Amino acid sequence: MKSGRMDLRGLEETVMRGLMWLALCLVAGSLLLIVAVIAIRGLPSLSLAMLTQTPRGGYYLGKEGGILNAIVGSLYLGAAATGVALAIGLPVVLYINLYARSSGLTARMVRFSMDVLWGIPSIVYGAFGFIVMTAVGLRASLGAAIVTVSLFELPIMVRAMDEVLRLVPREIGEASASLGATRLETAWRVIVRQAMPGLITATLVAFGRGIGDTAAVLFTAGFTDRIPTSPGQPAATLPLAIFFQLGTPFPEVQGRAYAAAAVLTFLVLGVSLLARFFAGRFARNTVK
Template sequence: MANISKRLQKEKIAKLLMQLSGILITGSLFLILGTILYKGLPHMTWEMISQTPKGGFYLGKSGGVLNAIIGSLYLAGLSTILATLIGIPIAIYLHVYVRQGTAISRFSKLLFDVLFGIPSIVYGAIAFSIMVFFGIRASLLGGVITITLLTIPIVVRTLDELLRTIPQDLKHVTASLGATRWESAKVMLKYIRPGLFTALLLAFGRAIGDVAGVMLTTGYSDNIPKYLDEPTATLPLAIFFQLSSPIPEVQGRAYASALILTFLILIIVLCTHFLSSKQKKHQT
């Protein structure tokens, strides 16, 4: 009886700790969102999302952050495309052409786990070194290089988990029909297609919200970039620079910029949940 009583007490304590953790995390989330809404909504105007910064914008005068919105979309979109073009062949190779359980398979997965956890500022330093070596100045291209390096591990690890969900029967059927490895890989990609879009959205969400990695590589401009070799603004950088201003009006615009970024991330999260549920239905 004493042992049962102790186990019940431990269960109650564990349940209480989990509830407190949930309340703390949920409360922190609502605090962040509430702060952004409270400080950002008064400064959220059509001018903010439809115009580029005008003269004196950082002194509290007219203008908006359209340059940062477009720059973020350019940067995240191009980086996600490149990371996908590089990450899909890597994931397919590790699952189709490399025998599972071998040393190279385990080492590759460990390597991408490590790359997945490296801070973005490290990728920024590596990309900056590459840019210096090739003579590339701070520009949209520099940011694309940085964010591509950052998002390749995300794409590879997400696809790795998706490929693990493929039933062995499907692999056996394709092999019994005399399909080549590449033909089997195409069948696998078709099977995980909804999940593939989820991986792309996750990479896009990470790319559009990063600031440390692009601080050294994209530069900053009040204009919308037309070419890859031009410096570009992003929403995270715009928030950082505006919050650094001592002018209350500019700081308020920083929270409005954060509200725009939060809205974009929310759209990505909702799309990710929708595609994840579609993937689960597809597997059943």
């Protein structure tokens, strides 16, 4: 009787272990499958012309041209939106960790608000961006997209940076303060330096999410074959280019969508690898 129970227990253990391995393989496998499928379907259509030319006449019917407009648009958008989010987010994170008490009411309110914003789907940011745009009489443009995407990136960035700054030992700030440094000097010259690798990671993560998002820019970026030269002009982005090209009935154009997907995938993977590289690293002068 007793050994029977033991056997049952052993069996359960084995079955559960098996299921766990299966689940793990499913998760890891689906990643490999995604990258493999995108690479296999995308790379054959990828050519130098695609990366270096803007769409020519009849491009969307399968004629000459490339997606340079979307690549450049994505980089502009990602860089500018990340810049805006950083300019708002970093001071806020410094404020709640250095000026206000880290466990105090202000800090709790900011964290709560960021949790709420973080949960909002990007399509809702898109809709909000659209409302603001029409309310102030703007048309869909790079500028409107930058505002929308920076809003979308802000909570991602703030939450990540908050985690980083919470790990900075209090004593480092005290050491600086005891030398007569003001809070700003302590924040800027000591705390930011200490946390630099983590802050870079947070920024890169936000950048990756920003350039990858479609729904937030669908209403706000407009779409054009030209490379924008000012924030007032409409802009294309890679996700939009993929989305629209896939919607055409021509196989050549769909092939280009796959190629654009491969470009976007490798871009985002590159950014995410770079972010990981910084995350596991201490800057030369970081105090452990």
